[in-house]
Every structure is written in structure tokens, then in C-alpha cells.
Amino acid sequence: MKILFAHQNFPGQYKHVCMRLAKDPANDLVFLSRANRNLIKGVRRIDYELARAVTPNIHHYIGEAEKGVLYGQAVAREAVRLRESGWKPDIMIGHNGWGETIFLKDVYPDVPLLSYFEFFYRAGEADCDFDPEYPLQYDDTLRLRIKNTINYWGLDASDWGVSPTQWQRSRYPAHYQQKISVIHEGVDTDIVKPDPKASIVIDENLRLAVGDEVVTFVVRNLEPYRGFHTFMRTIPEIQKRRPKARIVICGGDEISYGRPHSSGRPYREILLKEVQFDHSKVHFVGKIPYSIYLQLLQVSAAHVYLTYPFVLSWSMLESMAAECVVIGSRTPPVEEVIEDGRNGYLVDFFSPVEIAERVAAVLAAPAKQTGIRKAARQTIVDRYDLAKVCLPKFLNLVDDLIARRLPAPSGEAAAAPAWQAQKQVEQAGTAD
Numbered sequence: 001m002k003i004l005f006a007h008q009n010f011p012g013q014y015k016h017v018c019m020r021l022a023k024d025p026a027n028d029l030v031f032l033s034r035a036n037r038n039l040i041k042g043v044r045r046i047d048y049e050l051a052r053a054v055t056p057n058i059h060h061y062i063g064e065a066e067k068g069v070l071y072g073q074a075v076a077r078e079a080v081r082l083r084e085s086g087w088k089p090d091i092m093i094g095h096n097g098w099g100e101t102i103f104l105k106d107v108y109p110d111v112p113l114l115s116y117f118e119f120f121y122r123a124g125e126a127d128c129d130f131d132p133e134y135p136l137q138y139d140d141t142l143r144l145r146i147k148n149t150i151n152y153w154g155l156d157a158s159d160w161g162v163s164p165t166q167w168q169r170s171r172y173p174a175h176y177q178q179k180i181s182v183i184h185e186g187v188d189t190d191i192v193k194p195d196p197k198a199s200i201v202i203d204e205n206l207r208l209a210v211g212d213e214v215v216t217f218v219v220r221n222l223e224p225y226r227g228f229h230t231f232m233r234t235i236p237e238i239q240k241r242r243p244k245a246r247i248v249i250c251g252g253d254e255i256s257y258g259r260p261h262s263s264g265r266p267y268r269e270i271l272l273k274e275v276q277f278d279h280s281k282v283h284f285v286g287k288i289p290y291s292i293y294l295q296l297l298q299v300s301a302a303h304v305y306l307t308y309p310f311v312l313s314w315s316m317l318e319s320m321a322a323e324c325v326v327i328g329s330r331t332p333p334v335e336e337v338i339e340d341g342r343n344g345y346l347v348d349f350f351s352p353v354e355i356a357e358r359v360a361a362v363l364a365a366p367a368k369q370t371g372i373r374k375a376a377r378q379t380i381v382d383r384y385d386l387a388k389v390c391l392p393k394f395l396n397l398v399d400d401l402i403a404r405r406l407p408a409p410s411g412e413a414a415a416a417p418a419w420q421a422q423k424q425v426e427q428a429g430t431a432d
Contacts, residue, residue, distance in 0.1 A: 001402070002087070004108075005031040006075050006094030006101060010038050010045060013095065013116055013185050016386055017394060018043050030082065030089070032075050032100070046082075048074040061146040068099025068150040076103035083107055090402045096154030096161070105157050112401040115158040117180055119311050120171040121147050127225065127257075127308040130331075131350075134224055134258070160401055162394070165312050167333035181397055181407065185314070186390030187321045187380050191294070194323040194377070198298035202248065202283050208299050213245040213363050216300040216324070218293065218315050222249070222268045225257040226313070227306025227329060227349060232271040234304070237356030239278055242363050247282045248296060257310065297322040302362040306349055307331060317384050320344065320376035325369045327358050337383075343375035 003021065005011075010033035011018050021027045022042030031040075035047045050070045054063050075094075082088075089111055094101040096115040105113055121128065123141040155161070155172070161180040163169035169180050199209035208214050215238060219226040228251070238245055253266035261270055268284070288296070297303065303324035305316045312333045319326055320337070326344040328334040338344040345362070347355045362369055384390060400407055 001026065001091075002028045002089045003030070003398075004079065004082070004089040004092045004104075004111075005029065005043075006033070006092070006104065007031070008034045008071065008095075008098050008100060010034075010036060011040060011043075014093065015040070016186065016188075016391055017093075020391060020395070028087075030087070032078050032094075046078050048078050050074050061143050062149075064147060065149040068102065068153065071099040072102040072153075075100045076107055079104060079107040091398055093398070096151065096158070099150045099153065102150070102153040102157050112159045112404070113157060114398065114401055115154050115161050117151070117154070117161045117163050117169070117172060119168060120151055120173075122171065125309075126171065126332075127310040130308045131224060133229070160397070160406060162397070165333040165336055167309075167336050168311065178408070179406070181393075183393045183397065184317075184384050184390050186386030187314070187317050187384050188386045189321050189377070189381055190387070192297075192318045192321040194373070195295075195298045198295050200292065200295040200299050202246075202285070206246075206283075208246060208248070210299050211366075212299065212301065213242060214299050214301045215245050215247045215359055215363070216296055216303045216319075217247070217249045217251075218296065218303070218305075218319070219251040219313070220287075221254045221256045222251040222266070223255055223258060224267065225308050225310060226251075227308075228267055229271055230306055230349060230352060230355070231304055232275045234352040234355045234359075235275060235277045235282060237352050238359050239281065241356060241360035243278075245281065245359075245363060249282065249284050250286070250288055250293065250296060252287045257308075294318075294322065297324055300324045301366060302327060302359045304355065304359065305329070305334070306355075307334060308349075309333075312337070317380055321380040321384075323373035323377045325362050325372050326376060327355060327362065337379065341372075343372060343379045345372075 005014055007014060010031055018029060018040050021029055022040060029043045031043050031045045032048055033045060051073060054067050058066060088108065092104050092108065092111055092113045094115055096117055101113060101115045121144045123136060123144045128144060129136040155176045162183050163180050164184045166182050169177055169182050172180060196210055199207055201207050217231050222228040235247060238247065253268055261267055297319050303319045304327045306329040307313065309331045316326065316328065326338060327347055328338045328344055329349040330346040331349055335346065338346055340346040345358050347358050397407065
């Protein structure tokens with residue numbers, strides 16, 4: 001089986017898929033990506049470069065669209081070279097978000113294209129006007145409509161799509177949802193699991209272990225989209241109720257989602273000046289290695305996960321797999337996974353008092369949380385397990401597409417449309 005992958009940050013969402021497929025020497029895997037140091041044995045990687053930067057001073061609504069064209073063009077050029085060498089894939093798989101998939105069907109028109117659809121932006125819904133502290137401006141409303149340009153190009157170009165959660169799929173226009181399956185990337189529950197003997201060294205004078213009052217907050221970057229500002233305002237309330245609690249905050253100072261603070265300073269710096277608390281029991285550990293991150297989850301007594309209505313973090317699912325007691329925001333798609341009082345707890349994103357009360361209640365009665373912890377892990381095992389659920393679903397979808405069988409999003413068989421033969425493009429893009 002020959003598969004062409006495209007993702008600007010190799011391997012992205014396709015790490016486990018590539019690792020599984022690469023075990024079979026009969027498979028020929030080619031991955032188009034921007035340069036980085038990641039490698040997977042058995043995957044032939046081809047790095048691409050953009051022809052140029054986005055046009056200086058271009059209208060700020062369309063800068064992303066032009067960049068998407070540049071990404072798509074760079075990928076298409078490498079695909080043309082592969083085609084001219086005589087290599088033809090059985091299927092093409094890529095992330096739609098940066099525009100990398102938009103021209104692949106112009107290079108290989110009779111090869112099925114499976115794209116990853118992560119999020120469709122809408123003014124007036126979901127993340128963009130969720131937080132009154134950072135209100136949506138009228139200009140943002142107009143810009144967001146154009147921001148979906150790459151989404152529309154990718155939806156039109158793809159034969160089928162994948163979204164990681166039902167809610168994320170539901171953000172897309174209804175007529176496109178019919179060709180999007182919901183398959184999460186999955187959690188390796190053989191690696192992410194509880195360890196009653198786990199401990200973590202915070203500094204030379206402090207080691208935290210299972211049974212300690214450890215409150216954890218873990219994100220890629222400390223920013224409003226992931227509720228960092230709310231959590232910081234929760235700390236004094238937690239310390240008032242549980243003065244012995246140790247609070248460990250993991251994340252960097254960059255911006256993954258949303259916009260930087262108007263001052264240009266990191267949100268951590270802004271909130272540290274705003275919120276007064278006992279700093280000796282609050283530990284900022286920055287970005288940590290994955291093995292240390294797992295140990296942090298394993299020693300957690302109460303894990304707080306807050307998010308705008310936006311893309312669901314892997315960390316929330318992994319925390320549940322590690323049997324954390326998750327106190328999550330009552331926002332989609334968190335509500336798609338956590339059932340309040342059964343496998344975790346749901347709280348108001350904007351209420352430091354409610355969050356602190358729930359954290360304190362969990363810390364005060366750890367023995368009562370056993371059922372919550374077990375149910376949290378079972379949810380992940382049943383619905384998001386990498387080896388038993390998600391990877392088989394994805395590989396089955398790949399097989400279906402190669403065989404020209406298009407499944408309905410519900411999993412029921414759908415009639416395959418005519419796969420129109422188109423004249424292959426001899427050269428990709430322009431001299432731009």
C-alpha cells in the first residue's frame with residue numbers, strides 16, 4: 001500500500017498511524033512536511049519550502065488565505081516530482097488547516113484524499129465571542145468569515161474527512177458534515193495509566209507523590225483560550241479552603257490560540273501581578289518532557305481543565321486515562337466526554353469560586369473519588385483507546401477509501417459517487 005501524507009509539522013496527528021503502517025515492509029509511506037527533527041523508521045520524509053513569504057502589507061483578512069495557497073503550492077510541487085518519478089499513492093492523507101491538501105487532487109485526480117478537519121470558525125458562536133473579557137470586535141467578525149477560506153478549499157477538494165470530536169464536526173456547514181467521520185487520534189492507555197507509586201520532583205527541596213494534595217493545571221501555553229486567567233483567579237480561593245495544597249502549573253508563555261495580550265507581555269506575567277496568593281505553594285514548571293508530564297498526572301489529586309468552546313486538548317483525555325479527577329469547564333467539547341459526577345466534574349468556566357469549591361471538595365474526600373477515577377479511565381478505554389478503538393477505525397476508513405467505498409458519518413454504508421477522471425496537471429502552480 002502506498003500512502004502520501006501531508007502535515008507541516010511531521011508527524012502531527014499521524015504519528016501512530018505512520019508507526020503502525022511502517023511495521024509492514026510492504027507499505028510505502030511518503031510524508032511531505034516542513035523541516036523538523038522528527039523521524040519515524042520506515043517513513044520516507046520529504047521536506048518542502050514555501051516559494052516566498054506572504055505579500056507584505058496584504059489586507060489582514062486574506063493573509064492566511066495567501067499563505068494557504070503557498071503551502072498548497074509547495075506540497076503540490078513535491079507531489080508532482082513524485083508523480084514524475086513514477087510513484088503514485090493509493091490514498092492521500094493530510095491536515096487541511098494550513099492549505100496543504102488543496103491542490104493534491106490536481107496532481108493525482110483519481111486518488112482518494114482523506115483530510116483532517118479540526119475547526120471551523122464562526123463569529124457569534126463557540127470560541128470567538130465566548131469570553132467577555134476579550135470581546136470580539138466588529139472587524140474580527142468580518143475577518144473570521146474569510147479565515148474559513150482554507151477550510152472551504154479543503155472541504156471541496158477532499159473526498160472524505162475526519163474530525164476528532166462530534167462537536168468539532170458539528171461546527172462545519174451541514175452539507176459538508178455528511179462526508180466527515182468522527183475519529184479521535186486516540187490515547188495509548190498502555191502508556192498513559194495510573195501508578196500508585198508515582199512521584200515527581202518539583203525542585204531539590206520538594207517531591208510530590210500520590211496521596212499528596214496536588215492540584216494540577218496542564219496546557220501547552222498559558223493563555224485565555226485554555227482558561228489560564230480564570231484558573232489564576234481560582235488559586236486564592238483554593239488556598240483559602242485547602243492551605244496545604246500544592247498547585248502545579250504546566251505550560252509555556254507563547255500563544256497557541258487567540259491573540260497576545262494587548263501589552264505584548266505573557267499572560268502569566270500579567271496574572272501574577274493581578275492575583276495575590278501564597279507563591280511558595282504554587283509551582284510553574286513550564287514545558288516539561290512527556291515522561292515527567294505523565295508523572296505529574298499520576299500524582300494529581302485534582303486536575304483542572306478549562307477551555308473555551310474549541311478544539312479538545314489531548315491532555316484532558318490523557319489525564320482521564322491516568323485516573324485523574326478532572327474538574328472541567330462546562331463547555332463543549334468537554335461535555336461530550338465528561339458526565340458531571342460520574343467520570344469527572346463540570347464547573348462554570350468563569351467562576352473561580354465554583355472551581356475552587358469543587359477542587360476543595362475533591363481534596364477533602366479523596367477516598368470518595370475512587371469511582372470517579374475508575375470511570376474516567378474506563379471512558380477513555382471504551383471510546384478513545386488508541387490500539388483498540390481509534391486506530392482500527394481510522395485504518396478501516398483508509399481501506400474503505402482505497403476500495404472506493406465511502407462510509408456514511410454514522411458508519412453505515414453509503415453509495416460511492418463517480419470518481420471522475422481528470423486530466424493530470426503537468427506542472428503545479430505558477431512561478432510565483
